[in-house]
Amino acid sequence: MALVEINFDGIVGPSHNYAGLSFGNVASMGHGGQVSQPRAAALEGIDKMRSNLSLGLAQGIFLPHPRPNQRWLARLGATIEQASPVIAANAMSASPMWAANAATVSPAPDTADGKCHLTPANLRTMPHRSHEWRHTLYQLQIAFADAAHFHLHPPVPPAFGDEGAANHMRLAAAHGEPGLEIFVFGVSGGAFPARQHIEASKAIARLHGLPQDRTVFVQQSEEAIAAGAFHNDVVAVANERVLFAHERAFADKQPLIDACAAQVPGFEYVEVAEADVALEDAVKSYLFNAQLVSPPDGEMTLIVPSEARETRSVWAWLERHLKGNGPIRRVEVVDVRQSMANGGGPACLRLRVVADPATVDPRFLVDDAKLDAIAEVVRRYWPEEIAHDELQQPALIADVTGAREALLQEVGLVELISP
Numbered sequence: 068m069a070l071v072e073i074n075f076d077g078i079v080g081p082s083h084n085y086a087g088l089s090f091g092n093v094a095s096m097g098h099g100g101q102v103s104q105p106r107a108a109a110l111e112g113i114d115k116m117r118s119n120l121s122l123g124l125a126q127g128i129f130l131p132h133p134r135p136n137q138r139w140l141a142r143l144g145a146t147i148e149q150a151s152p153v154i155a156a157n158a159m160s161a162s163p164m165w166a167a168n169a170a171t172v173s174p175a176p177d178t179a180d181g182k183c184h185l186t187p188a189n190l191r192t193m194p195h196r197s198h199e200w201r202h203t204l205y206q207l208q209i210a211f212a213d214a215a216h217f218h219l220h221p222p223v224p225p226a227f228g229d230e231g232a233a234n235h236m237r238l239a240a241a242h243g244e245p246g247l248e249i250f251v252f253g254v255s256g257g258a259f260p261a262r263q264h265i266e267a268s269k270a271i272a273r274l275h276g277l278p279q280d281r282t283v284f285v286q287q288s289e290e291a292i293a294a295g296a297f298h299n300d301v302v303a304v305a306n307e308r309v310l311f312a313h314e315r316a317f318a319d320k321q322p323l324i325d326a327c328a329a330q331v332p333g334f335e336y337v338e339v340a341e342a343d344v345a346l347e348d349a350v351k352s353y354l355f356n357a358q359l360v361s362p363p364d365g366e367m368t369l370i371v372p373s374e375a376r377e378t379r380s381v382w383a384w385l386e387r388h389l390k391g392n393g394p395i396r397r398v399e400v401v402d403v404r405q406s407m408a409n410g411g412g413p414a415c416l417r418l419r420v421v422a423d424p425a426t427v428d429p430r431f432l433v434d435d436a437k438l439d440a441i442a443e444v445v446r447r448y449w450p451e452e453i454a455h456d457e458l459q460q461p462a463l464i465a466d467v468t469g470a471r472e473a474l475l476q477e478v479g480l481v482e483l484i485s486p
Contacts, residue, residue, distance in 0.1 A: 069243075070175070070176070070242060070243035070421050070422060070423055071125050071242060071243070071421070071422075071423070071424065072124070072125065072242045072361070072419055072420070072421050073125040073127050073419070073420050073421075073422060073424060073427070073432070074119055074125070074126055074358065074360075074418070074419055075128060075129055075166055075169075075210075075418045075419075075431065076115065076116050076126070076127070076128055076129070076166060076416050076417045077112075077128075077129045077131075077163055077164040077165060077166035077169070077416055077417075078109060078112060078113075078128055078129065078131055078164065078441065078474070079105065079109040079111075079112050079131075079161060079164045080109075080131030080164060080471065081109075081131065081134075081161075081448065081449045081450055081466065081467045082105065082131075082134040082135075082159045082161045082453070082467045083104075083105040083108045083109070083409070083453070084103045084156070084159065084161065084453045084455060085102070085103045085408065085409060086156035086160065086195075101455075102452050103405065103408075103409075103452065103453045104451065104452055105449045105450050105451075105452075105453060106445060106446065106449040106451050107405055107451075108405030108406060109445045109449055110442060110445055110446070111402055111403045111404065111406065112164070112403065112406065112416055113438050113441060114401070114402070115370075115401045115413060115416065116128075116438055117438055118399060119358075119360075119370070120434065120438075122360065122362040122368060123362045123363040123364065124362060125424055126432070126433050126434075127210075127420070127427065127432050128431055128432075128433055128441075128478075129163070129203075129206055129210075129418070129431070130206065130471075130474065130475060130478070130480060131161065131164070131471050131474070132163045132202040133468075133471065133484075134158070134159050134160070134161065134467055134468075134471070135147040135158040135159050135467075136158045136198050137158075138201075139158055139198040140154070140158050147159075147459055147464060150459070152456075152458070152459070155458050155459045156455070157194045157195040157198075158198075159458045159467075160195040162195055162196050162199065163199050163203065164411070164416060165233075165411045165415040165416060166416060166417050167231060167232050167233040167300060167416070167417060167418055168188050168190060168196065168230050168231040168232070168233050168298075168415075169187060169203050169207070169231055169232070170185045170187045170207060170418060171185070171188065171229070171231050171232055171235045171271050171275075172185050172232060172235075172418065172419065172421070173248060173276075174237070174242070174243075174246065174421035174422070175216065175421075175422075176239070176244055176246065176421075177237075177245055177246050177277055177281065178218075178276045178277065179276030179277075179278075180218065182217055183211070183216060183217050183420065183421065183422050184218045184219075184274070184275040184276065185207055185218070185219050185220070185420075186219075186220040186221075186222065186223065186274060187203045187204045187207060187219075187220075187222050187231070188200065188203075188222060188229045188230050188231030189222040189223055189224070189225045189227075189228065189229050189267075190228075190229070190230060190231070191225040191228050191229075192228045192230070192262045197225075200222045202483075204219070204221070204222070205483070206431075206483065207219055209430075209431075209480070209482070209483075210427055210428045210430075210431040211420075211422075211426075211427065211428075212428060213426045215426075216422065216423070217422075220271075220275075223267045223270050227264040227267035228263060228264045228267060229263065229264070229267035229268075229271070230263050230298055231418075232300075232418055232419065233298035233300045233414075233415065234250065234251045234268070234287075234298055234299045234300070235248065235249065235250055235251070235268075236248075236249040236251070236299070236303065236304070236305035236310070237249065237305060238305050238307070238308060238309075238310060238327055238330075238331045238334065239307060239308070239331065240331065240333065241307060242307065242421045243421065246281070246331075247281050247282075247283060247326065247330040248272070248277055248281065248282050248283070249283045249285060249323065249327075250265075250268035250269075250271070250272060250283070250284050250285070251268075251284075251285055251287050251303070251317075252264060252265040252267075252284060252285075252286060252287065253286070253287045253289075254289070254318075262297060262298065263287075263298075263299075265284060265286075268284055272284075280330075281330060283323060283326045283327075285317050285318075285319075285322070285323045286317065286318040286319065287299050287317060287318065288315050288316060288317055288318045289318070290346065291313070291316055291346065294346045294347060294350050295350040296316075296346075296349075296350055297410075298415075299316070300356055300414050300415070301350055301355060301356050302315070302316035302346075302350075302355050303316045303317075303355055304357060304358075304359045304414060305359070306359035306360060306361060306367065307367075308331050308332065308333045308334050308335060308394075309335050309336075309337060309359065309367065309394045309395070310324075310327060310334070310335070310337065311337045311339075311355065311369075312336075312338055313338070313339050313341070313344070313346060313349050313354075314338055314339060314340045314341045315341055324336050335393075335394045337388075337393060337394065337395065339354070339384055343383075343384050344380045344381055344384050348378050348380045348381055349381070351374065351378060352372070352374045352375045352377070352378035353371070353375065353407065353412035353414075354375050354381045354384075354385075355414075356411075356412030356413065356415060357369050357370055357371040357372070357375070357412065357413055358370040358413050358414055359395070366396040367394055367395050367396055367397070368396070368397040368398070368399055369385075369395050369398050369399070370398075370399045370401055370413050371385075371398060371399070371400055371412075371413065372400070372401060372402070372407055372413055373400055373402045373403075373404065374404075374412075375400070401413055403416065430478055430479050441474065441477065441478065444470075444473050444474050444477050447473070448469060448470035448473045448474070449470050450463065450466055450467070450470070
């Protein structure tokens with residue numbers, strides 16, 4: 068069985084809007100109330116997936132969730148027409164596009180039973196995300212239905228907040244080799260909430276059957292959370308034997324570095340000093356909310372948003388690194404401005420799953436031709452713009468519902484229309 072890393076990107080849903088719902092996410096808060104462009108946002112995400120394919124990477128998709136979430140509204144005793152504007156915005160959020168929060172994934176080489184384990188995140192900290200897990204789990208159950216190779220768990224109980232792979236990293240000599248799994252939790256973030264509870268991380272490690280000597284729990288620094296690094300993947304990213312992080316990412320980095328050096332052959336720690344790139348610039352540019360990947364040509368590549376190139380300190384650091392003998396050998400720039408304005412960079416948009424593609428439902432895998440067909444649906448049906456005060460209008464709701472159904476018809480996943 069050939070294990071490869073598959074990046075599953077969330078397709079930006081037709082209800083993509085700027086409601087400013089994510090407290091602690093500086094970009095989301097700063098763009099609240101502005102006019103969004105769902106069509107442009109979805110096409111940007113599709114172009115990013117095309118870029119991944121051009122590098123020789125395996126690429127998958129997750130589909131938009133039903134919006135408004137009528138089931139969630141019903142549990143609140145409301146309809147989208149009756150709901151307050153704030154509740155309506157929570158029901159219309161397109162946040163499932165950020166697939167890094169969909170689940171935590173432990174590949175088969177790491178687990179006791181030799182299966183790939185997935186646990187959907189409960190996302191209980193933010194109301195607009197707390198109702199995602201049911202539909203996420205449903206998609207995961209279809210995509211990874213092969214019980215001989217995958218084991219799916221329900222979310223961790225909501226007493227302990229879990230935000231998925233955005234607070235989880237994995238290091239290994241190669242994707243298909245046994246790895247060291249790193250769980251990053253928060254304790255305090257100053258004015259902003261710490262979203263990942265250590266007990267959620269420990270529960271997932273136990274449920275996934277991970278050996279204790281190849282599992283590390285590390286605290287995210289309070290300073291990073293307070294600066295807007297609401298998830299660890301805003302200040303750190305790992306790939307194979309490389310950990311790339313900001314100097315102030317962790318409360319105490321040395322035990323983490325020691326464990327990585329002891330467990331991962333050829334481990335390299337690449338740190339960006341505060342003196343070179345201030346934490347504020349790292350958060351603003353999403354330097355670390357990048358995809359660090361290993362294309363078939365062997366050139367480890369960092370896929371960054373265009374904002375990284377536009378931030379002087381960040382681009383200067385990247386140029387210096389490429390001129391040296393560091394492990395990151397190539398930088399690719401992608402335009403995901405619509406997602407960035409809502410607080411999600413290239414890494415937020417994807418969930419990494421190490422698996423044999425032959426064991427995954429092929430409807431969730433894409434090539435260029437399939438992306439062409441998806442893009443055509445987006446151009447035809449996705450709203451061009453959404454103003455914040457339009458979220459409860461019947462015409463918009465009908466357009467959003469119809470657009471999603473057209474996409475599900477196109478990719479052959481009609482069972483997701485009314486799960």
